[in-house]
Amino acid sequence: MIIARRELGGYFATPVAWVFIVVFLALQGVLTFNLGNFFDRNQADLLPFFQFIPWVFLLLVPAITMRLWADERRIGTIETLLTLPITRAQAVLGKFLAAWVFCAIALLLTFPFVISVHILGRPDDGVIAAGYLGCLLVAGAFLSVGAALSAATKNQVIAFVLAVAVCFVFAVSAYPLVTDFLSRNLPALGAIARRVSVISRFESFTRGVIELRDLIYFASFIGFWLFVNAVVVAHRSAD
């Protein structure tokens, strides 16, 4: 995946990557230790860490994806890229993979948390691994949404705001606030809203449960948005 390599190189060629990683780690640290009461809980696990990560991703992932296509369209390189002998699907996939690998790198750099719980007690590594897998899948889901929306506009700010909004909808759709409202007014939608929520799927990973249907959910979620991305690129590339 030559495109993915070029993209990834592009992240580190500008300060964007470093700013992202530093902010991500700082936010995660503050949230885990202060709001999450990491130490006071007296439990050797990463639950307070995992609890906040989808919300941090909700804000930071669209910041990665906002430039993915919008910038390419603004400076016109989309024309250079899409007239090279590659399919649009390869271009969409390449960009997505680069962003995903970048998120994985940021996640890997949270390793001090894992070391900390090991020093403090005897955590269940299986649960931690499942949690990290869940984080990666949540990042992938948000990335696919952000990438597709970025393809729809030249303006990075619009891409960012739209991506946060749509990711937020998928994040909160299982919360009682939403489901109660829907069950009361639109019972049919209530059940669907619970099922499509990224966060409720993620929570089972943080408990160490990896279920096939959750994996299928994330795969189809990402697949759907990448498909949308390819369609948008094909139809709007020239505008």
Place this chain on the structure above:
Amino acid sequence: MNALIEIEGLSKRFGSLTAVDDVSFSVGRGEVLGFLGPNGAGKSTTMKMLAGFVTPTAGTARICGHDVQQAPVAARRVLGYLPEGAPTYPEMTVIAFLRFVARIRGYRGGEATDRVEQAVALTTLADIRLQPIETLSKGFKRRVGLAQALMHDPPVLVLDEPTDGLDPNQKHEVRTLIARMAPEKAIVISTHILEEVDAVCTRAIIIAAGRVVADATPRELERRHPSGRLEEVFRAITQPAAA
């Protein structure tokens, strides 16, 4: 004549605006076609459709027999395309960008290096090879775009304003380069510079309001106006009211 570029009834409408209206022509090996017309006449849109970037509303375009819509990857493999404004990734260095293109074009290892070096030599970019593209002048940026289009020695070249923003010396170099490659290739260049048509083109198409209004050799076109100057012919053809 062995046509490497075939365009049949190509049209593009944006809403109610018809940018390109039923354009047909073909270009054979050894031809350099000058694509002329006022701004907004549909030159770039036609070239974008030929490169498979814009989807035509109607009509087809084939490059070396490959339909640009049905077999886009095969068509783009035999095409060297310089988009309008020569957009390239600003944060990459010249050499990194060209290596990226080489890898996408399927060259590996030593061959990729050779291809990049050849393209750099052809477009005289050697001195600035390690500079980020955003720090380059307009002329150099244009040549980076040109290097990208020439790298795989394609039988078909479509160059949208290849000499725009170049100084007279650089313009001369690019024209010499085009003239040197001409016998083996089918080349389409769009330009606003009419002297360029005289200098390098074997044939000229003038398009106005999306339609082909003239298709002849530069000599024949010049004979169409008493002054014998291409500029007068261009004005007469593209501004019917003033003629």
